[in-house]
Amino acid sequence: MLEQLNNIKKCPTSYVLAVRDTLNVFQGKWKMPIIGTLIFGKKRFKEIERELENITPRMLSQELKDLEANGVITRSVYNTTPVTVEYELTQSGKELNGVLEAMITWGLQHRKAYLQESLPVFKNIPVAI
Amino acid sequence: MLEQLNNIKKCPTSYVLAVRDTLNVFQGKWKMPIIGTLIFGKKRFKEIERELENITPRMLSQELKDLEANGVITRSVYNTTPVTVEYELTQSGKELNGVLEAMITWGLQHRKAYLQESLPVFKNIPVAI
DNA sequence: TATATCAGTATACTTTAATATACCAGTATA
DNA sequence: TATACTGGTATATTAAAGTATACTGATATA
Numbered sequence: 001m002l003e004q005l006n007n008i009k010k011c012p013t014s015y016v017l018a019v020r021d022t023l024n025v026f027q028g029k030w031k032m033p034i035i036g037t038l039i040f041g042k043k044r045f046k047e048i049e050r051e052l053e054n055i056t057p058r059m060l061s062q063e064l065k066d067l068e069a070n071g072v073i074t075r076s077v078y079n080t081t082p083v084t085v086e087y088e089l090t091q092s093g094k095e096l097n098g099v100l101e102a103m104i105t106w107g108l109q110h111r112k113a114y115l116q117e118s119l120p121v122f123k124n125i126p127v128a129i
Numbered sequence: 130m131l132e133q134l135n136n137i138k139k140c141p142t143s144y145v146l147a148v149r150d151t152l153n154v155f156q157g158k159w160k161m162p163i164i165g166t167l168i169f170g171k172k173r174f175k176e177i178e179r180e181l182e183n184i185t186p187r188m189l190s191q192e193l194k195d196l197e198a199n200g201v202i203t204r205s206v207y208n209t210t211p212v213t214v215e216y217e218l219t220q221s222g223k224e225l226n227g228v229l230e231a232m233i234t235w236g237l238q239h240r241k242a243y244l245q246e247s248l249p250v251f252k253n254i255p256v257a258i
Numbered sequence: 259t260a261t262a263t264c265a266g267t268a269t270a271c272t273t274t275a276a277t278a279t280a281c282c283a284g285t286a287t288a
Numbered sequence: 289t290a291t292a293c294t295g296g297t298a299t300a301t302t303a304a305a306g307t308a309t310a311c312t313g314a315t316a317t318a
Contacts, residue, residue, distance in 0.1 A: 016165070018236025019229060023161060026152055029276070036145070045295050056277060061296060071243040081285055082294030092239045100148060102231035107147025110221045114200040158306070174265050185307060190266060210315055211264030 022099060025072055030055055030063050035089070035096065038073065042088035072096070151228060154201055159184055159192045164218070164225065167202065171217035201225070 026032050030052070037043055037051050049060055064087060067073045072093040078084040089096075155161050159181070166172055166180050178189055193216060196202045201222040207213040218225075 021236040022232035103151035107150040
């Protein structure tokens with residue numbers, strides 16, 4: 001279990017890159033929410049836009065492009081009227097659930113350890129507000 | 130294995146919060162590198178500063194405060210001359226290795242799937258440059 | 259006496275991320 | 289005919305993140 005982590009000592013480069021790649025996929029305000037909307041199946045642009053409520057089409061467009069370029073989602077255009085564009089997680093994208101689960105496990109455990117009750121955590125503000 | 134994730138459908142709030150808490154800990158340019166320097170034991174301010182080379186004391190100070198406020202590291206001041214301040218991962222902080230390992234696993238797998246050779250991944254630039 | 263060390267802080271600045279608002283063409287519906 | 293829908297783009301602006309540079313006071317070393 002700790003093998004990978006201990007290898008960082010010997011050969012840090014590729015492991016650090018791997019972590020950076022992964023963080024890259026989640027970095028920013030909207031990447032995670034967007035991936036979240038796609039966990040249970042493909043969605044169209046406007047569907048995602050409506051589901052996330054406060055996102056601007058500019059941001060959504062930009063982030064979808066970024067995720068596609070990084071091999072996390074695919075984009076399919078269908079010749080309907082009006083045009084339909086579907087976004088879907090790639091195999092790699094689906095495998096992000098391993099990371100998500102580790103995050104959920106840690107997050108819940110951390111809240112249990114550091115909080116008595118469930119409160120939101122904001123940037124630069126301690127967990128235990 | 131997928132139990133937690135499937136529960137998101139039924140009761141998304143706490144899981145989303147948990148993921149957000151976790152991302153919070155890694156968010157930004159320096160949090161991960163700082164945590165990285167502490168994986169194998171406690172370090173002093175200047176030691177971390179030297180190890181990360183390009184970080185300014187302002188950023189290091191700010192990020193250390195943030196990590197401390199979020200229960201990821203502890204800060205201990207010793208009455209020496211000159212003063213010594215040691216930073217160390219908390220139990221919760223140490224348990225982040227579960228998340229890190231999931232990230233390493235995904236990152237390596239993703240590179241294997243989407244690249245022929247190992248190249249750095251930058252923001253907004255596809256993995257397969 | 260001059261310089262270095264410790265752990266930072268203060269101020270100003272640049273760069274990046276995110277938002278606001280308006281708009282496009284083609285078709286369908288009221 | 290007017291309005292709404294599709295999947296976006298264009299331009300401008302604000303907010304957030306990160307950097308540069310200089311500095312602190314007490315002590316130790318050269």
